[in-house]
Amino acid sequence: MASALIGPKPDMTETRTPSLTGKVAVITGASKGLGKAIAQALGRAGAQLALIARDPATLETVAAAVRADGAEAAIFPGDVSDEAQVTQIAEQVMARFAAVHILVNNAGINRRQPVTEFTLAEWRQVMDTNLTGPFLMCRAFVPHLKGRGYGRILNLTSTMSHVSLPGRTAYSASKAGLLGFTRALALELAPEGITVNGISPGPFATEMNQPLMQNAELNARFLGSIPLGRWGQPEDVGQLVVYLCSEHAGFITGTDILMDGGWCAQ
Numbered sequence: 001m002a003s004a005l006i007g008p009k010p011d012m013t014e015t016r017t018p019s020l021t022g023k024v025a026v027i028t029g030a031s032k033g034l035g036k037a038i039a040q041a042l043g044r045a046g047a048q049l050a051l052i053a054r055d056p057a058t059l060e061t062v063a064a065a066v067r068a069d070g071a072e073a074a075i076f077p078g079d080v081s082d083e084a085q086v087t088q089i090a091e092q093v094m095a096r097f098a099a100v101h102i103l104v105n106n107a108g109i110n111r112r113q114p115v116t117e118f119t120l121a122e123w124r125q126v127m128d129t130n131l132t133g134p135f136l137m138c139r140a141f142v143p144h145l146k147g148r149g150y151g152r153i154l155n156l157t158s159t160m161s162h163v164s165l166p167g168r169t170a171y172s173a174s175k176a177g178l179l180g181f182t183r184a185l186a187l188e189l190a191p192e193g194i195t196v197n198g199i200s201p202g203p204f205a206t207e208m209n210q211p212l213m214q215n216a217e218l219n220a221r222f223l224g225s226i227p228l229g230r231w232g233q234p235e236d237v238g239q240l241v242v243y244l245c246s247e248h249a250g251f252i253t254g255t256d257i258l259m260d261g262g263w264c265a266q
Helices: 002-006 033-044 056-068 083-097 120-145 169-192 207-213 216-223 234-245
Strands: 024-028 048-052 073-075 102-105 151-156 194-201 256-259
Touching: 024 033, 024 120, 033 048, 033 056, 033 102, 033 234, 048 056, 048 083, 056 073, 073 083, 083 120, 102 120, 120 151, 120 169, 151 169, 151 234, 169 194, 194 234, 207 216, 234 256
Parallel strands: 024 048, 024 102, 048 073, 102 151, 151 194, 194 256
Antiparallel strands: none
16 A cells, blocks of 8 residues: 555666756856866766856866866856956856856855954955855846756855864855855745755865875874765765756755765764
8 A cells, every 4th residue: 555655666767877968057166176076077967067267277177178078168267256257257158058057156265264363355255255156146147047947056065064173264154154045045946946055065185185185194183083084086076966956856955965974973
């Protein structure tokens, strides 16, 4: 009787290889680290890519790698914390692709220092990039996501939006704000069939963490604090992004997924 109520077992074949063919994805901070890995993963899943970062040279290198994998990619250099530049980027993206289905707000910066050593300009720089940037991008692109019954917005939050460390006041404040923004926007856009979620990466093997990884003593001490005992790989985030952007994740919204090797579970 229970099986009759549940219905027939779904065919899971398609779930193994999510396809984003025909979808256009906008990715900020796409020139390196997690942004690069996300771009490569979405490209391999069939999405067309609009890549945004401040450095056009490194951005073009990523675009070339994506194209080598068979995906279509165009670069749009700019600063996501600048309102005029975001407006211009949105116009350029729409002129190039005519539609947008996915927005990944990945661009972010960090300043590690005591709160008493922050200047107001330094504090605002972190806030403008990590929190105001996603707001500006969403304000610019949400109108183009509406009306399709499908849409995906992913905000790269951080473990620092759940826990924190000394010297992370600005970064934690910005990422906690981004998590709240994510939840509220998910409720706002749910009637449109647009999902909004956060991904909170923990310690990942990116360019930002190379100095720590190359110091044998500090690296060993750091890995000892991670239950899985290793650094995360950027490709892991890319695969999660592909899933969350697929049709199979259409009932996931307003949440945040920790990818931290068990760090926050301690």
